Amino acid sequence: MPTIAKPAPARPRTGVKPPEELAVVHLVAEYWPYARTGGLAEAVRGIATFQAAQGTPVTVFMPLYRSVREAFPDLEPIADSFHVRVGRRVEEVRILQHPGPRRNPRVLFVDHPGCFDRDGIYGDDGADYEDNPLRFALYNLAALQILPELANVPVVVHAHDWHAALAPVFLRTRFAGREAHDRMAAVLSIHNAGYQGLQRPEVLDEIGLPRELFHWRRMEFYGHLNLLKGGLVFADYATTVSPTHAVELRTAAGGFGLHGSFIEMGDRFLGILNGVDLEVWNPGTDEEIAATFSSADLAGKAVCKRALQREYFLAEAPREPLYGMTARLVGQKGLDLLIDGGPLERAQGQFIFLGQGEERYETALRELAGRYPDRIAVDTEFTEPKEHRLLAGIDLLLMPSLYEPCGLTQMRAQLYGVLPVARRVGGLADTIEDQVTGFLFDGYTPEDLEVALGRAAALYAGSAEAWNEHVVQAMTRDFGWAGSAARYLDVYRRALAAHAPDD
Incomplete structure (x- = not known):
């Protein structure tokens, strides 16, 4: 049975110089363009791609889902298959990548049919696979x-989110005592603490x-095993995706029950903060939109608005x-505020909803669109x-989120000349300047949203x-x-210094 290592030191040892050279290995369940259910895939691709472009050796590991195998049939193994012990089971796996020149970053797939x-990735028909712990442990x-x-x-x-949170745990237990693994640093990023495994x-x-490990100081959580908590306990450092959300996670109201763990990490x-791929999201070069435009020449924005109104059968009203x-059409995104209390019915303007959930x-x-077909459209x-065309054509973006760790859409929207109407939470508070680049509100009520919509409409x-x-x-x-x-580079170097060998 593996031994239990002590949690990582709070900071590098005194006098230990951080390494100049390092390699980054991202473990993530989703990575664009291979698999995506939300912002996780795009965020990790963004940082991995930027790191690689800066000259850092970067490797990304993700599972080889059926959808990936079907979309990329030319994957090839990088070595012979090998065996992995998971509990009492021994499983055979392969590691695959694209053939030909190595991608930068290098993306590798763990193959176990x-x-x-x-x-599905996590489950089918709205239910998680019962063996998800085994799948992601493997x-x-x-x-x-x-x-x-x-x-x-x-x-x-x-490691990113609960699907990879076992990596720091295994690194300091199962692989403890192996020289190569003892020198590795472990960083855990929490993109959405509402999902804890x-x-x-x-x-x-x-x-x-x-x-x-089933102890309240380690992985026990109100009678359950909490994989995300285990990652926090054994990681050298943990990050989340905006400064404001880091503050929120340290509170009882915003910490999803793990606020004590976040506070204890000090x-x-x-x-x-997450970033945006400025080559992909650039209205001056975007080939998906009806007309390009820039901050120096906004004429194409009006063309895009007319094209979007025609696409969704709305009146061309400049x-x-x-x-x-x-x-995603889920409760986190604040949809209850929009459909309860009638803000959509009373607000002036046209509305387009793109997404499923x-x-x-x-x-x-759809019922609202049926009642107001001339000004509300829904596309699931x-x-x-479609998202590129939507952001190019709209004037205002709706993000009345219950919580929003970072959010990418509000950043992309602003680059396309769109002012967000958003709740002052997480990354929305960090990336929108109220009454300058958007409109922020505080209370999670239809009335607070309606006041913000009124401010936006008045300016328009x-x-x-x-x-x-x-x-x-x-x-x-x-x-x-x-x-x-x-x-991130500073965090990596500090984490590695904690595991540097003695002179």
Whole structure:
């Protein structure tokens, strides 16, 4: 049975110089363009791609889902298959990548058909797969087992969300005492703390971890096994995706029950804002939109608005405010505020909703569109080209989120000259300047949202010149990855210094 290592030190040892060279290995369940259910896939791709472009060796590990195998049939193994022990089971796995020149970053896939050759990523028909703990334990173990063969410089294992949170746990238990693994640093990023991987206590035995970990100081959480909590306990550092959300997670109201764990980490837990791929999201070069435009020449924005109104059978009304929402249709996104209390029915303007999600929200929005077909449109067949056309054409973005760790849409929207109407939470508070590049409100009520919508409508109803001044302010904000990548590099070096060998 593996021994239980002590949690990582709070900071590097005195006098230990952080390494100049390092390699980053991202462990993530989703990575664009291979698999995506939300912002996780795009956020990790963004930071990994920027890091690689800066010259850092970067590898991404993700499971080989059926959808990936079908979309990329030319994947090839990088070595012979090998065996991985998961609890009492021994499984055979392969590691695959694209043939030909190595991608930068290098993307590797853990191939185990029994675990990953399925219709869904996490489950089917709205229900999670019962063996998800085993599936993701195997994925984490396979990546860690082969890592020493892939890098000859100090390695940072950067795990993302609960699906990869077992990596720091296994690194400091199962692989403890192995020189190569002891020198690795572990960083855990929490993109959405609302999903924690809660499991039965017996899962510890099934995945090969000691029962001693089922303790409130380690992985026990109100009678459940909490995989995300385990990652926090054993990671050298943890990050979340915006500075404001890091503050929220340390509170009883915003910490999803883990606020004590975040507080206990002290300065080992911090918020680093996500960024946007400025080559993909650039209205001056975007091939998906009806006309390109820039902060220096906004003429194409009006062309895009007319094209979007025609696409969704709305009246071509240039001076009518056009609102849009592109998001998963789930409670987190604040849909209850929109469909309860009648803000959509009373607000002036046109509305387009793009996204799919819970049936109750899709049904409620379709009913509203049925009553007001001339000004409300709903499209549950999301595609990325549609999202580009939506952001290019709308005037205002709806993001009345219950919580929003970071959010990418509000940043992309501003780059496309769209002012968000959003709740002052998480990354929305960090990236929107109230009454300058958008409109923020505090209370989670339809009335608070309606006041913000009124402020937005009043500004839009004024002079076009005044409105365009705000549009230009939004379009010229810097939402790239450069600053955030520098902060991650600092975290990596501090984490590695804690595991540097003695002289």
